[in-house]
Amino acid sequence: MLPFARVTVIGLGLIGSSIARGVRATMPTARVTGFDADPEVRAVARRIDLCDDVADTAGAAVIDADLVILCVPVGAMAAAARDLAADLPADAIVTDVGGSKASVLAALREALPGATIVPGHPVAGTENCGPESGFASLFRGRWCILTPDGETPETATARVQAFWEALGANVECMTPQHHDLVLAVTSHVPHLIAYTIVGTASDLEQVTQSEVIKYSAGGFRDFTRIAASDPTMWRDVFLNNREAVLEILQRFSEDLTALQRAIRWGKGDELFDLFTRTRAVRRSIIDQGQDDARPDFGRAHE
Amino acid sequence: MLPFARVTVIGLGLIGSSIARGVRATMPTARVTGFDADPEVRAVARRIDLCDDVADTAGAAVIDADLVILCVPVGAMAAAARDLAADLPADAIVTDVGGSKASVLAALREALPGATIVPGHPVAGTENCGPESGFASLFRGRWCILTPDGETPETATARVQAFWEALGANVECMTPQHHDLVLAVTSHVPHLIAYTIVGTASDLEQVTQSEVIKYSAGGFRDFTRIAASDPTMWRDVFLNNREAVLEILQRFSEDLTALQRAIRWGKGDELFDLFTRTRAVRRSIIDQGQDDARPDFGRAHE
Numbered sequence: 001m002l003p004f005a006r007v008t009v010i011g012l013g014l015i016g017s018s019i020a021r022g023v024r025a026t027m028p029t030a031r032v033t034g035f036d037a038d039p040e041v042r043a044v045a046r047r048i049d050l051c052d053d054v055a056d057t058a059g060a061a062v063i064d065a066d067l068v069i070l071c072v073p074v075g076a077m078a079a080a081a082r083d084l085a086a087d088l089p090a091d092a093i094v095t096d097v098g099g100s101k102a103s104v105l106a107a108l109r110e111a112l113p114g115a116t117i118v119p120g121h122p123v124a125g126t127e128n129c130g131p132e133s134g135f136a137s138l139f140r141g142r143w144c145i146l147t148p149d150g151e152t153p154e155t156a157t158a159r160v161q162a163f164w165e166a167l168g169a170n171v172e173c174m175t176p177q178h179h180d181l182v183l184a185v186t187s188h189v190p191h192l193i194a195y196t197i198v199g200t201a202s203d204l205e206q207v208t209q210s211e212v213i214k215y216s217a218g219g220f221r222d223f224t225r226i227a228a229s230d231p232t233m234w235r236d237v238f239l240n241n242r243e244a245v246l247e248i249l250q251r252f253s254e255d256l257t258a259l260q261r262a263i264r265w266g267k268g269d270e271l272f273d274l275f276t277r278t279r280a281v282r283r284s285i286i287d288q289g290q291d292d293a294r295p296d297f298g299r300a301h302e
Numbered sequence: 303m304l305p306f307a308r309v310t311v312i313g314l315g316l317i318g319s320s321i322a323r324g325v326r327a328t329m330p331t332a333r334v335t336g337f338d339a340d341p342e343v344r345a346v347a348r349r350i351d352l353c354d355d356v357a358d359t360a361g362a363a364v365i366d367a368d369l370v371i372l373c374v375p376v377g378a379m380a381a382a383a384r385d386l387a388a389d390l391p392a393d394a395i396v397t398d399v400g401g402s403k404a405s406v407l408a409a410l411r412e413a414l415p416g417a418t419i420v421p422g423h424p425v426a427g428t429e430n431c432g433p434e435s436g437f438a439s440l441f442r443g444r445w446c447i448l449t450p451d452g453e454t455p456e457t458a459t460a461r462v463q464a465f466w467e468a469l470g471a472n473v474e475c476m477t478p479q480h481h482d483l484v485l486a487v488t489s490h491v492p493h494l495i496a497y498t499i500v501g502t503a504s505d506l507e508q509v510t511q512s513e514v515i516k517y518s519a520g521g522f523r524d525f526t527r528i529a530a531s532d533p534t535m536w537r538d539v540f541l542n543n544r545e546a547v548l549e550i551l552q553r554f555s556e557d558l559t560a561l562q563r564a565i566r567w568g569k570g571d572e573l574f575d576l577f578t579r580t581r582a583v584r585r586s587i588i589d590q591g592q593d594d595a596r597p598d599f600g601r602a603h604e
Contacts, residue, residue, distance in 0.1 A: 212488055218488045253558070274501050278496075278526070281500050
């Protein structure tokens with residue numbers, strides 16, 4: 001039993017192209033239609049045979065869809081929804097993959113009055129972007145969060161859940177507000193910190209860029225991976241999840257100030273206690289299959 | 303031409319055991335003697351045949367060495383050096399692998415008056431520790447920094463450089479003070495930030511530990527790897543490289559405050575500009591072979 005027979009993906013970047021590939025790999029009888037506002041991306045999608053069909057307008061892409069997945073940066077969700085509103089079938093379900101949920105839900109409700117909307121966020125990705133960076137297994141073993149509210153029919157949520165499970169994801173439902181706080185901790189503030197330290201290192205007068213790069217294996221290089229993520233997507237996430245990001249950032253800054261003080265006053269025990277406590281978190285992440293157990297992420301050493 | 307014929311490794315953790323393995327792999331005619339203050343570590347080292355010989359005292363380990371490498375946490379360097387001082391041959395060269403150099407050089411000069419000291423720091427490692435976590439290729443393609451001062455004979459520095467090159471490392475010399483600043487940026491502050499955010503996430507009341515772990519693939523998990531590093535080693539690094547760490551931390555905090563303000567006031571262009579700039583650093587690190595080019599560190603996706 002296919003949860004959906006005609007799936008339309010709007011936005012063919014890393015996530016959109018991974019969904020298209022995933023549907024073709026796991027639900028081969030479903031038809032996948034794609035659209036991207038960028039004609040060059042549409043041309044690439046056609047060339048690599050990403051979808052059964054790539055439409056030239058958003059309207060043409062959704063005209064007989066039963067599931068429409070918006071895979072554009074969260075700041076572009078409202079415009080993408082408006083573009084397809086006139087052609088959206090009445091019984092279609094609309095979902096999205098945006099990294100902030102309260103703002104996206106409000107934007108979609110306004111752009112698509114009366115539509116059935118199941119906001120979603122697959123917590124998966126890499127630092128690469130574009131239609132050629134996607135792969136079918138991106139969501140396997142990862143979690144996808146759905147944030148339906150009182151207006152969302154339960155049957156619609158259940159079908160979207162079945163869709164993500166078919167792609168290999170685990171699904172959990174929560175409120176948009178709770179999602180935004182959880183992701184501020186597990187994704188948004190980590191990205192912001194990574195962008196910051198990479199910027200700080202680039203701007204130092206006393207240490208050259210060449211030195212930063214040479215000695216990056218001391219830890220810095222791990223931060224540069226996520227600081228290489230798509231700039232537009234991340235700008236939009238921070239602007240659209242402002243409150244939660246600022247709240248977590250405040251907590252982080254307080255904790256960092258406490259450690260700074262411990263270093264200044266030579267309080268080795270405080271440092272040791274924290275450094276011991278944080279190892280347990282890593283073990284749990286590995287135990288639950290959310291990261292690679294091999295040291296150094298299994299980076300090749302030979 | 304072997305740079306050294308009789309190498310003694312004091313401290314058989316990740317770095318010490320990697321050196322022992324590396325010497326046996328690349329300089330098979332050299333003899334490697336090991337010592338660790340922990341009798342259990344010595345027992346493991348004997349069981350896995352890590353060295354040609356594992357001595358039961360530091361003195362016995364160095365008695366006919368021509369190179370002695372101190373591979374203990376920087377806070378333990380002085381005591382480790384005092385333990386072997388009486389038995390150190392007059393013509394032996396002493397080096398170390400400590401992550402801070404000004405404090406270690408001062409400690410070694412005091413503990414080993416008259417000895418030939420070439421302070422060193424191979425910028426390589428994983429989050430694992432102990433004698434079984436080492437591997438011969440850990441240093442291959444990585445950089446090793448030597449920080450000789452005016453008292454260090456150039457011939458001694460050249461021999462230690464040849465030793466590291468035989469293990470596959472690139473070698474660069476700089477002052478201890480410059481080393482400490484460079485490593486504060488490329489290693490110490492990144493570790494401190496990672497420890498902090500993992501601690502912050504663990505302490506939140508509104509987000510459960512289980513949620514942090516489930517959704518860690520959003521970016522957080524990359525921080526947990528380095529926040530799983532050895533607590534004793536890292537406590538000592540922060541206490542011994544206090545000035546440089548506090549200086550870089552101050553810069554980082556200023557930069558983070560500027561980004562926080564950009565988010566609060568909705569200045570998307572500022573965010574976008576930084577997020578674009580940081581991608582170039584990642585590309586350089588990959589171009590220079592200091593990290594894996596595959597997305598997501600090549601984490602398995604199938």
